[in-house]
Amino acid sequence: MDQSTDWDVVVVGAGPAGLTAALYLARYHRRVLVIHDGKSRALRIPLTHNAPGYPDGITGIDLIARMTEHAEKYGAEMLEMCVSNIRRADGAFIVSSDGQPDTRARGVILATGIFLNEVDLSRDVHEQAIKDGVLRYCPICDAYEHTDANIGVLGCDSNGAAEALFLRQYSDRITLMPLSHPELTASEQAQLDQAGIKVAHGALAKLTPHSDRIEVALEGQQEASFDVVYPALGCSPRAELGTALGLGLTDTGCLPPEAVTKSAVEGLWAAGDVVEGLDQISVAMGHGALAATKAHNWLREQDGETLT
Numbered sequence: 001m002d003q004s005t006d007w008d009v010v011v012v013g014a015g016p017a018g019l020t021a022a023l024y025l026a027r028y029h030r031r032v033l034v035i036h037d038g039k040s041r042a043l044r045i046p047l048t049h050n051a052p053g054y055p056d057g058i059t060g061i062d063l064i065a066r067m068t069e070h071a072e073k074y075g076a077e078m079l080e081m082c083v084s085n086i087r088r089a090d091g092a093f094i095v096s097s098d099g100q101p102d103t104r105a106r107g108v109i110l111a112t113g114i115f116l117n118e119v120d121l122s123r124d125v126h127e128q129a130i131k132d133g134v135l136r137y138c139p140i141c142d143a144y145e146h147t148d149a150n151i152g153v154l155g156c157d158s159n160g161a162a163e164a165l166f167l168r169q170y171s172d173r174i175t176l177m178p179l180s181h182p183e184l185t186a187s188e189q190a191q192l193d194q195a196g197i198k199v200a201h202g203a204l205a206k207l208t209p210h211s212d213r214i215e216v217a218l219e220g221q222q223e224a225s226f227d228v229v230y231p232a233l234g235c236s237p238r239a240e241l242g243t244a245l246g247l248g249l250t251d252t253g254c255l256p257p258e259a260v261t262k263s264a265v266e267g268l269w270a271a272g273d274v275v276e277g278l279d280q281i282s283v284a285m286g287h288g289a290l291a292a293t294k295a296h297n298w299l300r301e302q303d304g305e306t307l308t
Contacts, residue, residue, distance in 0.1 A: 007033045009295050010095050010105035012083050012241065015040035016281045017272025018111030019067040020288030021295075026074035028296040033103065034071070035095065037082040040064060041113050041273070042281065046131045050141050051281050063281075079103075086241050093267065106302070107295045110255070110270040111288065112238035114279070119154065119207055119231050129209035136230050139163060140280065143170045146228050151175070152216055154204065155232030157183045161192060163232040168195045175226070177218060179204050200224065237274050250276040260287050261294050269294055 009025050011018045014036035025032040045060030054063075068078065085096040086108060095103040116137055118126065129135035136142045143166070150173045153164045161184055164176040175198045178184070184192070184199070192199060202218030207229070209215075217223045237254045239247075246265050247255055255263075257277055259270035271287035273279040300306050 006092065007031045007103065007105040008299055009033075009107040009109060009292075010035060010093065010103055011109045011111060012036070012086075012095070013040065013111030013113055013272065013274075014038075014064070014068065014078065015042045015111060015113055015272055015284060016063070016067065017113075017284035017288040017291075018109070019064070019071050020285040021109050021111060021271055021292040022071040022076040022288075023067070023074065024289050024292035025296060026071055026076040028292070029075075030296060030299070032076045033105070034076060034078045035083055035097075035103065036078070036080060038080050041116070044127070044130065045141075046133070048141060048281065049144065083241060086245055088245070106299060107267040108269070109288075109291045109295060110239075110242050110259075110268070110274060111272045111284075111291075112241060112274045114235040114237045114254075114273045116235050117231075117233035119229075119233070121207060121209070125209060129214065132209065132211050134209050134212070134214040134226075134228050136228055138279070139167050139170075139230055140278070143167055146170060149173070149227035150225075152177060152214070152224070152226040152229040153232055154179055154216075154229060158185075158188060159234060160232040161188050163230060164192065164197050165195055167230065168197060172196060174198070175200055175224065177202075177204065177216060235279075239274055242268075242270060242274070252276060260290050267295075267298065 008030040009032050011021050011034045014034050022032050022034045042060040042064055047057040049057045051058055081097045081100055084098050087094050093105045093108045147170050149171050151167055151171050153160055153176045160176055164174050168174050177200045202220045205219050206217040213225050214229050215223055215225050239255050242255050250256055254276040255270045255274050269291040271291040272284040
């Protein structure tokens, strides 16, 4: 592949958002290149039941493989490398990566996703706990499978309390563990008490996953065993490429919702979890379709192919 060749659109990221954008652009007969680092968060999903059309669930690896094949079938091209910088020059976007030739594009869609703030476990142990279903980070995705389970929530502020209350709709056995110290207001504590949610205090001393349970040791507390633990530790949006180009951030560090259809930088759009909103596969796909269509129509306008 000649990376120096001009592309209509470069999509950065190969998760559900980026691959949907690539599919739509390819079917619009656009020259589209997907550049990704092989670290889509979706690849870590052991089995999702929230992807429409897969009633028995599908693994993240299989979903991404199918979406990649689908986009490539219509002409989208894939390139695995880590993008270090994007800049504007001579009316184009110049996409750079260390040790690689620059890539030029008329438009760019950022679908870079987020990094989860994770519990402190070795990588192998952490990923096995996810595969075993005893460690989960998304109650919207997975709480249904834990109906009536004994659920622990790790989180030291209102995010943890909010997640515990969300999970209360699935089980009446919920324990919130504020990690280092409680930061709950009297009102928040009252809501938890009313919902029957237990709050266990003490710094986290140890987390021990097993194939069918996960044990949590808090300082000054007897070790507790749960069917599953949900850390509510927040995330870090991968938004630095957008801010370098002039996009602002929301209070949560995400790119603003309007970046999907009309960003502050001409020729630049965003899609998926890097955008403020609901971090779900179906939402990411919708973002990808919207951003791709906006990019296509913007290119048509630039080329005088629309009504004036």
